[in-house]
Amino acid sequence: MGIIKTNKLKYEYIRRDEDNNVEGITTALDGVSLDIKAGDFIAILGHNGSGKSTLARHINAILFPAEGTVVVDGMDTTDSSKLLDIRRTAGMVFQNPDNQIIGQLVEEDVAFGPENMGVPTEEIWQRVAESLEAVGMTAYREHSPNRLSGGQKQRVSIASVIAMHPKCMIMDEPTAMLDPGGRREVIEAAHKLNKTEGITVVLITHYMDEAAGADKVIVMDKGRIAMEGTPREVFSRVEELKSLRLDVPQSTELAWRLKKRGVDLPDGVLDRRELVEALIRVYKRNK
Amino acid sequence: MAESGFRGLIADHLVYEYNKESSQRLRALDDVSFTIRQGEFVGLIGHTGSGKSTLVQMLNALMKPDSGTVYYDGRDVFEKDYDRKALRGKVGEVFQYPEHQLFADTVFEEVCFGPRNMGMDRKQTELSAYAAIKKVGLPDECFDQSPFDLSGGQRRRVAIASVLAMKPELLILDEPTAGLDPLGRLELLDMITELNRDSAMSVLLVSHSMEDVAAYASRILVLDKGRLIYDDTPAEVFAHYEELQKLGLAAPEMTYVMNGLKAAGMDVDTSALTPDEAEESILRALRLC
Numbered sequence A: 001m002g003i004i005k006t007n008k009l010k011y012e013y014i015r016r017d018e019d020n021n022v023e024g025i026t027t028a029l030d031g032v033s034l035d036i037k038a039g040d041f042i043a044i045l046g047h048n049g050s051g052k053s054t055l056a057r058h059i060n061a062i063l064f065p066a067e068g069t070v071v072v073d074g075m076d077t078t079d080s081s082k083l084l085d086i087r088r089t090a091g092m093v094f095q096n097p098d099n100q101i102i103g104q105l106v107e108e109d110v111a112f113g114p115e116n117m118g119v120p121t122e123e124i125w126q127r128v129a130e131s132l133e134a135v136g137m138t139a140y141r142e143h144s145p146n147r148l149s150g151g152q153k154q155r156v157s158i159a160s161v162i163a164m165h166p167k168c169m170i171m172d173e174p175t176a177m178l179d180p181g182g183r184r185e186v187i188e189a190a191h192k193l194n195k196t197e198g199i200t201v202v203l204i205t206h207y208m209d210e211a212a213g214a215d216k217v218i219v220m221d222k223g224r225i226a227m228e229g230t231p232r233e234v235f236s237r238v239e240e241l242k243s244l245r246l247d248v249p250q251s252t253e254l255a256w257r258l259k260k261r262g263v264d265l266p267d268g269v270l271d272r273r274e275l276v277e278a279l280i281r282v283y284k285r286n287k
Numbered sequence B: 001m002a003e004s005g006f007r008g009l010i011a012d013h014l015v016y017e018y019n020k021e022s023s024q025r026l027r028a029l030d031d032v033s034f035t036i037r038q039g040e041f042v043g044l045i046g047h048t049g050s051g052k053s054t055l056v057q058m059l060n061a062l063m064k065p066d067s068g069t070v071y072y073d074g075r076d077v078f079e080k081d082y083d084r085k086a087l088r089g090k091v092g093e094v095f096q097y098p099e100h101q102l103f104a105d106t107v108f109e110e111v112c113f114g115p116r117n118m119g120m121d122r123k124q125t126e127l128s129a130y131a132a133i134k135k136v137g138l139p140d141e142c143f144d145q146s147p148f149d150l151s152g153g154q155r156r157r158v159a160i161a162s163v164l165a166m167k168p169e170l171l172i173l174d175e176p177t178a179g180l181d182p183l184g185r186l187e188l189l190d191m192i193t194e195l196n197r198d199s200a201m202s203v204l205l206v207s208h209s210m211e212d213v214a215a216y217a218s219r220i221l222v223l224d225k226g227r228l229i230y231d232d233t234p235a236e237v238f239a240h241y242e243e244l245q246k247l248g249l250a251a252p253e254m255t256y257v258m259n260g261l262k263a264a265g266m267d268v269d270t271s272a273l274t275p276d277e278a279e280e281s282i283l284r285a286l287r288l289c
Helices: A052-059 A080-089 A106-116 A121-134 A150-162 A180-196 A231-235 A238-243 A250-260 A272-286 B052-059 B084-090 B107-117 B122-135 B140-144 B152-164 B182-199 B210-216 B234-238 B241-246 B253-263 B275-288
Strands: A004-016 A022-036 A041-046 A067-072 A090-093 A168-172 A200-204 A216-221 A224-229 B008-018 B026-037 B041-045 B067-072 B091-094 B170-174 B202-206 B219-224 B227-232
Touching (some): A004 A052, A022 A052, A022 A067, A022 A224, A041 A052, A041 A180, A052 A168, A052 A200, A090 A150, A106 A150, A150 A168, A168 A180, A180 A200, A216 A231, A224 A231, A238 A250, A250 B253, A250 B275, A272 B275, B041 B052, B052 B170, B052 B202, B084 B091, B091 B152, B107 B122, B107 B140, B122 B152, B152 B170, B152 B182, B210 B253, B219 B234, B227 B234, B253 B275
Parallel strands (some): A041 A200, A168 A200, B041 B219, B091 B170, B170 B202
Antiparallel strands (some): B008 B026, B219 B227
């Protein structure tokens, strides 16, 4: 059984007018069944309002199912006695690093979580050191977070999450506010934690190229899973993705267009390296 | 410095330092000069902390430079008797996540706020608000709705409409597509392009997406550590893709693909910046052999 498992998960919220009368009901999640294996790197794609953030908020028990179940590492999220354990198991990294950082110094910020959990002082400092090392921020340990770049702040947010030793890390558009260098830093840090520490990563993103490096891509639409598969499988379905207000990485798009115009290229080219190699093979063959 | 009859904005040797009194002086802007002519679509890129936000706040006189100045239509905007309130109508600014600042009960009320505040009379205000809401492509049903009942993408359009209602001549947008899905990004940028083309409104697009500035801007400004290091066409700027990468920036995906192909001996155009341009260039190169 996977570390995150949802079974026919349904979530609705009631829309009310100014006088608090019920106007209607929106179904944000409509029967989502998922089984995420421990150690996987999962990317969730979907247009604004497709339900992906609502799904993420169920995994660390910020929201609770109206119907169906969410089980994280064997714990049902509706079991209130397990609430803290669940949030410790599945840590969350949000979009805006400025809303997550609270400490005066980087190390204080990272220490806050384990301190709150009652971890002994000695061990807190050890965890702070390890976590900052894991995201490459050791040199900034005694700096003020205010002086850091967006990518550095977001890496501190990640360190603060992993200092609580979670088994999974849920990242809700962690790079939406970052410059290209910052985006690279954060995505590389997530992959490194996944590979070296075995942390399960669930990455929600609007950047298609960030999903290309995942083990599995899940595409949400209208509160349901619309597509599921390896990045290569999902990004081969270019027209279907476009109909869901999404896109494919630009190199995938270019390969798809060239193929339509008669160039002999494979399906589901994922990045520029694959595209350049495939095109050079065609070029040499023609020569 | 200001030419007579010049229409548009001139940033003239702008310098600004933070922490002036302390030992940790930080030069946020270091002798920055450029022009934005009426009707231009200019992109501004730079990593976090490069001075973009400081610069943008100076362009409509929200911040005063330590030295240097900004001319608008040939007049120094920091002169004592300059009408800076009117300037903020002419140089409209859409901040990051502007939908977080919505407050009115209805979309129409929200969009009326700016022009009314600028001193337009009721009729002008309402006409201007109506036109702005139509321009951003929101349907008529939205007018009386609460902005909070709209989707995230629609809320952002309301926020943009409330700046457009002040009839800006130059629209500055700071990361207008952050958090939008791919089609939402495209729709918003296409809408801004139409406004630029049809009403000759100038646009300054501040963005972290190299693909977006490459596809939409006709000129790109690059800031690094407070200095303006490039001011050129997208093709010229992204020809420096290796230097940009070192600065924490990047080039559009297509730049890397085309340079990779060129390095392997294919005769392709390395200045192709969009999949459209790359597609044609690659097809030509393949047919040649």
